[in-house]
Amino acid sequence: MKRARILSGEDLKRTYLRLAHQFLEPFDDPQSLALIGMQTRGVYIGQRISSIIEDQFGWKPDFGMLDVTFYRDDFRTKGSMPEVKASEIPFDIEERDIILIDDVFYTGRTVRSAMDALMGYGRPRSIRFCCVVDRGHRELPVMADYVGKMIPTHEREEVRVLVEELDGEDAVYVVSEPLNPSHPLNPSLQSNPNPRPSP
Amino acid sequence: MGGQAKGSTPFAQKHLLGLADYSAADILYVLDQAKMFREVLDRPVPKIPTLRDKTIVNLFYENSTRTRLSFELAQKRMGADVVNFSAGTSSTKKGESLKDTIRNISSMKIDMVVSRHESPGVPHFLTRCVDATIINAGDGAHEHPTQALLDMFTMRQLAPDLRGKRVVMIGDIAHSRVVRSNIIGLRKVGAEVMVCGPKSLMPLDVRSLGVEVSFDLEEALGWCDFAMALRIQMERMNGGTDLFPSLREYHELFGIKMAHLERYPDFTVMHPGPVNRGVELESDVADSDRAVILNQVTNGVAVRMAVMYLLSGGLRTG
Numbered sequence: 302m303k304r305a306r307i308l309s310g311e312d313l314k315r316t317y318l319r320l321a322h323q324f325l326e327p328f329d330d331p332q333s334l335a336l337i338g339m340q341t342r343g344v345y346i347g348q349r350i351s352s353i354i355e356d357q358f359g360w361k362p363d364f365g366m367l368d369v370t371f372y373r374d375d376f377r378t379k380g381s382m383p384e385v386k387a388s389e390i391p392f393d394i395e396e397r398d399i400i401l402i403d404d405v406f407y408t409g410r411t412v413r414s415a416m417d418a419l420m421g422y423g424r425p426r427s428i429r430f431c432c433v434v435d436r437g438h439r440e441l442p443v444m445a446d447y448v449g450k451m452i453p454t455h456e457r458e459e460v461r462v463l464v465e466e467l468d469g470e471d472a473v474y475v476v477s478e479p480l481n482p483s484h485p486l487n488p489s490l491q492s493n494p495n496p497r498p499s500p
Numbered sequence: 501m502g503g504q505a506k507g508s509t510p511f512a513q514k515h516l517l518g519l520a521d522y523s524a525a526d527i528l529y530v531l532d533q534a535k536m537f538r539e540v541l542d543r544p545v546p547k548i549p550t551l552r553d554k555t556i557v558n559l560f561y562e563n564s565t566r567t568r569l570s571f572e573l574a575q576k577r578m579g580a581d582v583v584n585f586s587a588g589t590s591s592t593k594k595g596e597s598l599k600d601t602i603r604n605i606s607s608m609k610i611d612m613v614v615s616r617h618e619s620p621g622v623p624h625f626l627t628r629c630v631d632a633t634i635i636n637a638g639d640g641a642h643e644h645p646t647q648a649l650l651d652m653f654t655m656r657q658l659a660p661d662l663r664g665k666r667v668v669m670i671g672d673i674a675h676s677r678v679v680r681s682n683i684i685g686l687r688k689v690g691a692e693v694m695v696c697g698p699k700s701l702m703p704l705d706v707r708s709l710g711v712e713v714s715f716d717l718e719e720a721l722g723w724c725d726f727a728m729a730l731r732i733q734m735e736r737m738n739g740g741t742d743l744f745p746s747l748r749e750y751h752e753l754f755g756i757k758m759a760h761l762e763r764y765p766d767f768t769v770m771h772p773g774p775v776n777r778g779v780e781l782e783s784d785v786a787d788s789d790r791a792v793i794l795n796q797v798t799n800g801v802a803v804r805m806a807v808m809y810l811l812s813g814g815l816r817t818g
Contacts, residue, residue: 308768358524368536370550371540371548371549371550371578372548372549372550380508381813382511382512382810382812382813383810384533385533385536385537385809386536386537387535387536388536388539388540389539416546417549420545421540421543421545421546421547421548422543422544422545423544
């Protein structure tokens with residue numbers, strides 16, 4: 302397995318800073334804006350961007366987390382059911398401008414599920430989508446509104462956006478010939494919290 | 501949020517016949533996952549499409565209102581197709597055997613059977629007749645696992661770690677499958693269990709289940725964190741009076757009253773329903789803020805959703 306680091310923690314800081322500014326750009330008054338991080342890593346990334354907004358603008362947007370397992374269309378081919386993680390949206394999404402945040406944008410099936418899931422909570426004024434990495438290979442007619450980095454990939458490669466809390470560092474890696482196709486949790490990454498890119 | 505089950509082997513059960521077959525890790529995993537389904541019930545649109553490709557038969561040979569409603573609601577909340585079979589209105593009256601009935605239903609391509617029957621072991625028998633996943637919704641006086649799971653879920657809302665917590669079940673211990681499943685489940689997750697009731701409603705071998713036994717309500721209520729009053733099942737007792745002199749006397753000796761809530765300020769009142777007001781509980785006790793009876797009902801839907809979700813993974817794989 303080959304692993305190449307595409308973005309470092311420092312790179313990601315700048316990316317999150319830019320995304321924070323982009324989020325606020327269209328608003329005179331951003332009160333209607335709310336961020337929703339998608340389980341699992343989208344939650345941590347969303348919290349990063351949220352605290353940058355607070356630092357820079359002295360105001361913290363409403364923040365929620367969403368798990369889309371209930372709405373997925375692809376788990377029926379696997380043996381056992383995936384663990385459901387918490388969904389927690391502690392504000393009313395009616396007439397809000399929601400930005401969904403995920404780590405990797407790939408087939409588009411997750412964000413489709415997320416839009417369905419969100420509709421169960423009410424009718425937002427708008428939903429936008431932000432991903433840290435857009436790796437291409439869409440299978441559905443959806444696109445991202447905010448992109449951290451566009452990384453053209455081969456389908457056999459995997460993109461992993463790591464977060465300090467779970468993985469020991471903030472970084473983006475491209476992994477070829479994955480051992481474990483269940484993106485993005487790879488046991489080898491978890492047992493080694495500070496992986497180095499292969500030479 | 502993953503809770504205590506994290507890091508253990510993944511949930512690999514195909515059926516839910518009784519908590520006797522489930523490990524502590526299995527039970528805690530179901531209870532942890534049920535939290536996620538409980539949250540769904542609070543959404544403005546409390547409906548998810550997770551089981552929309554599944555067909556489930558509710559096979560109820562014995563009368564039940566709330567368990568059947570709870571299962572059916574859980575199934576509909578997850579988008580499953582549901583067929584209800586109740587013995588009263590079915591071909592059982594025409595003399596069809598259980599095995600023939602289930603095999604007929606099964607040839608209609610069903611994925612899951614929820615079974616309630618007056619004979620213990622029926623769900624186990626069903627697993628040998630068909631490929632579908634079987635969920636026991638009560639088999640005689642044997643087990644009623646989803647009731648015990650929802651009781652434990654409700655307790656965990658107040659006491660997230662049940663280890664060392666004290667639970668007393670009061671009343672008709674001998675006829676109750678709810679008691680049996682609760683004893684098995686609670687003991688597996690490390691709680692202490694006591695049963696309390698008149699001697700005539702206490703099974704002879706009760707101590708073999710690893711529980712404390714008391715015939716004194718005051719002692720039980722002073723001891724426990726949770727007091728679960730059980731319904732006196734008149735329909736199983738020839739008019740309800742051959743095992744104790746009168747309902748009034750039962751209430752006098754084993755009914756939880758407002759005076760108990762004042763005397764013992766720490767325990768929570770539970771009841772699997774339906775409540776016979778003025779028998780197991782004084783009416784005001786059932787309505788007091790110490791009682792979580794209606795939470796149990798809501799939680800029942802969430803727990804059953806979690807059970808059906810987790811068991812729908814290995815369908816049709818044997």
